[in-house]
Amino acid sequence: MPPANTSAGNEIIPLAVTITYRSTKRLETIPATVLARTSGAMLVRFERRHPYLNPGDLAALLVQIEEDGFAVLLKPLDLPGRLTVDGGREISFAFVARDDATTRFLEALQARQKQG
Amino acid sequence: MTNQGLAVQELREVRELRGSLVSVVAIGNPMGSFPFWVNGNANGTLVLLPDGVRARTFAESLTADDPLLVSVIDVFGRLQAQTAVQSYDPELTELRVVDPGYLHVLHRRGAFRLDLELGLEIASLRDGRVVLAAGDSLDISNTGLAAHVVGGVEIGAPVAVSMKLPDGPLLAVGAVVGHSGERTRVQFTQLTPADRKRLALYLRRVEIALAAQGIG
Numbered sequence: 389m390p391p392a393n394t395s396a397g398n399e400i401i402p403l404a405v406t407i408t409y410r411s412t413k414r415l416e417t418i419p420a421t422v423l424a425r426t427s428g429a430m431l432v433r434f435e436r437r438h439p440y441l442n443p444g445d446l447a448a449l450l451v452q453i454e455e456d457g458f459a460v461l462l463k464p465l466d467l468p469g470r471l472t473v474d475g476g477r478e479i480s481f482a483f484v485a486r487d488d489a490t491t492r493f494l495e496a497l498q499a500r501q502k503q504g
Numbered sequence: 505m506t507n508q509g510l511a512v513q514e515l516r517e518v519r520e521l522r523g524s525l526v527s528v529v530a531i532g533n534p535m536g537s538f539p540f541w542v543n544g545n546a547n548g549t550l551v552l553l554p555d556g557v558r559a560r561t562f563a564e565s566l567t568a569d570d571p572l573l574v575s576v577i578d579v580f581g582r583l584q585a586q587t588a589v590q591s592y593d594p595e596l597t598e599l600r601v602v603d604p605g606y607l608h609v610l611h612r613r614g615a616f617r618l619d620l621e622l623g624l625e626i627a628s629l630r631d632g633r634v635v636l637a638a639g640d641s642l643d644i645s646n647t648g649l650a651a652h653v654v655g656g657v658e659i660g661a662p663v664a665v666s667m668k669l670p671d672g673p674l675l676a677v678g679a680v681v682g683h684s685g686e687r688t689r690v691q692f693t694q695l696t697p698a699d700r701k702r703l704a705l706y707l708r709r710v711e712i713a714l715a716a717q718g719i720g
Binding site: 406408409410414415417446447448450451452457458459460461463484485487488489490 | 625626627628629632633634636660661662663664666673675676677678679693694695696699
């Protein structure tokens with residue numbers, strides 16, 4: 389499964405999300421934006437603040453779309469990600485599980501695409 | 505002891521335990537549990553060999569017909585059978601008990617909850633925003649946990665849970681499935697296969713350590 393990116397993945401209406409990860413000391417949350425996705429991965433943009441993840445570390449996506457809340461476990465694919473010209477960073481994440489929660493999340497993203 | 509009504513997959517034959525270490529408790533005796541090796545079973549008798557001085561002293565203290573519980577922890581969970589003392593031979597250091605034939609699953613491993621206090625952090629969604637809270641686990645299984653969470657978490661809320669395992673944090677996502685008093689129950693919905701195994705091994709190690717201390 390190729391990582392999501394704006395050429396290989398499906399671009400979507402940018403969706404504001406929160407990525408939760410474990411820093412060296414505590415759980416932290418960072419606002420981010422989902423830019424594109426495939427069925428197995430998605431491309432996430434961070435502004436100046438981004439998660440300090442090591443290969444093998446996991447993160448969780450917590451997001452509410454319409455009335456539905458989602459929690460999906462993520463594995464970073466291309467650390468440290470791509471530094472953008474405005475100082476942001478784009479990181480691709482793979483979905484760890486192919487379960488109902490991931491499927492419902494992808495369906496919710498799909499629905500937003502159609503609305504757009 | 506009767507095993508009537510239990511499905512075949514909930515049983516394990518005692519003869520399969522030959523050479524295994526089992527835990528023996530005298531029912532109603534506060535001395536705790538003691539390790540014994542299963543030497544074999546035949547003609548309605550199960551022969552157990554005490555492992556160590558404490559177990560031997562325990563065996564010497566028993567009298568005929570004393571009720572015992574024999575248990576073992578394996579991949580299925582905790583298996584147990586009730587039996588009774590036949591005799592103890594101090595020369596051969598053999599404890600002979602009534603062969604129960606089978607051990608039945610007392611706690612199925614996937615759902616077995618271990619009372620265990622671990623520091624944890626929970627991130628949950630509340631009105632579309634992520635709220636962080638700290639707490640302590642009250643019990644943990646391979647499929648979820650109960651915790652006292654400062655500030656509480658709404659039922660149905662998707663959560664990310666970071667558990668402080670001795671070998672490093674473990675991140676899981678799940679859903680809050682209920683509250684009971686100060687207990688918040690979380691069911692894990694996503695764990696990596698590696699972390700699922702890591703959690704199971706950790707819980708098993710703790711379970712064995714508690715069993716060796718005669719707790720649980």
